[in-house]
Amino acid sequence: MTSITAKKTRISDNILLALIGICTFFSAALIVVIIVYVFSKGIPFFKFKDLISPQSALTNPNGLLGNIINTLYIILGTLLLACPIGIGGAIYLNEYAKNKKFVEAVSFATEVLSGIPSIIFGLFGMIFFGELLGFKYSILTGCFTLTLLILPIIIRSTQTALASVPESYREAARGLGATKWYMIHTVILPSCLPGILTGVILAMGRIIAESAALLFTAGSAYLMPRDFFSHFLESGGTLTIQLYIAMTNAQYGQAFVIGMILIILIFLMNALAKWITKHFDVNTKE
C-alpha cells in the first residue's frame, strides 16, 4: 500500500515548470526593457514646453502640441463614427437578426476585417475617401479609415458583452411585458456597459498606436486648428505619425520623447479600462 505522505516528484514536471517560468520571465522582462530603454533615451530630450507649443521652425522645432491635438481629433472623430455603427450593429446581430447564416457571414467578415494589415486600409482610405469622395488628406479621411479598422474591435467586444448578460434578466423583462427595445435599453445595455466601454478603450489604444493607415489619409501636418470644425477637413498628423517622421529625419531624441508619451497614454488607457470595469459594473454593486 502506498502512503499518502510519500511525495513523488517527477523530473519531467520540474523541467516543464522551469521552462514556463523562463517564458514568463522573458515576456515580463521584455516589457520592462522596452519601457526602460525608451524612457532612458527620451527623458534627456523631454521639455515640458514641447507639450504646450506647436512645431514651428521659428520658435520651437520640437513642439508637439499640434500633433497632440490632432491625435485627440482623430480619437474623437473615429469614436463618434465607429461607436454608433459598431455598437448598433452588434445589438442588431445579437438581439434582432433572425437569419443565422447572415449573422455568421457578418461575424466572419468582421473577423477577416480585423486581420487585414492596416496599410491596406490606408490605401483604400486614401483612394476611396480621399480621392473618390474628395476629402483629400484630412483628419476626416483618417477618421473614416480608422473607423473601418476599429469596427471589428467594437463589434466583437459589444457582441461578447451582450452575450454575457444573464438570460434571467431577459426572461424577467419579457415576463413583465417589456418590448424588445425597452428591455435592451433599460436592462441589457446598462448591465453590459463595462464590457462595451472596455472595447471602446481598446479601440482608442488602437487609434493612438496606428500609423500606416493614417500616413496617406490624415497626412502629417502639425499646425494648430484655426477653427474647431474646419480642422477636420485639414491635414493633421498624430503623435505616432510625427514619431515616424522624426525617425525618417533621424531626430531620434524627439522620436523617443513621443514614444514615451505614447507608452504613458496606452498605460493610462488600460488603467482606465480596468477602473471602468470595476466601477460601472452594476452586476457586482451591492
Place this chain on the structure above:
Amino acid sequence: MSKISIQHLNLWYGEKHALKDTNLEIEENKITAFIGPSGCGKSTFLKTLNRMQDYVKGVRIEGLVSLDGEDIFGKGVDPTLLRKKVGMVFQQPNPFPMSVYDNVAYGPRIHGIKNKKKLDEIVEKSLKSAALYDEIKDRLHSSALGLSGGQQQRLCIARTLAVEPEVILLDEPTSALDPISTSKIEDLLMELKNKYTIVIVTHNMQQASRIADKTAFFLHGEIIEYGDTEKIFSFPEDKRTEDYITGRFG
C-alpha cells in the same frame, strides 16, 4: 367560469412532443399547483400560458389557450399586454441589477406610468403586498442584488404585482430558497389568492398539499390527473399519481 381554459394543447420542441393533448381549466382566485417528475412538461405548460415559449427556437404549439374567453394565440394579441395580465415569477430570483425601487417600478414604467408620486405609491403598495416593505424600506435605493435570496424572490413577486396582473405564474419559486424564506412565500401566496389567480409549478409535494386548492399531476407531457388537492393526495384515481405522491418514483 374558469380564468384560463386550455384545450387540446400540444407542444413540440423540434421533434420532441413535450405536451400531449393537455386539457385544463384554471379557476379564478385559487391556487393551482402542477406537480410531477423533472421533464414531465409542467414548466413547459406554465410558460405557454403567457407565451414565454415565443422565444424558444423550434417550438411549435397547437391547441387553444384562452384567458377570460380570449384566445391568447389569436390574431392581434399583443404578447406584452398578455404578460401584463399574466405575470411570471421564475425559479431563480432574478432581480435586475438596479435599485429595489427601480426593480418594482420597472413594470409600471413599461406601461407608461411616469408620475413620481404614483410610482412611489405603487412601489410601496407592491412591496407591502409581497410582505417585504418593512424589512427593506430603508434600502429602497440600494441595489437589489444585495438582498438575500428569499428577499430577492419576494422582490420579484412585488415586481410582478406592480403591473397589477390578474394571474401570477410561479415556476418553482422556492426551490432555491431556505425553509424560512419558503414558508414566508407560501404564506404570501395564500394571502394573494384572494386577489389573484395563482398557478405554481412545484417539485415539493408537501408544498402543493399545503397551499394549493387544485393540483394537476403531469407525467411524460400528459396531464394524468387533475382535481381538488385534497382528493389528489388522499384518493388519487390513477395508479401513476398514487405511485408518484407516495414516492415510488420521481
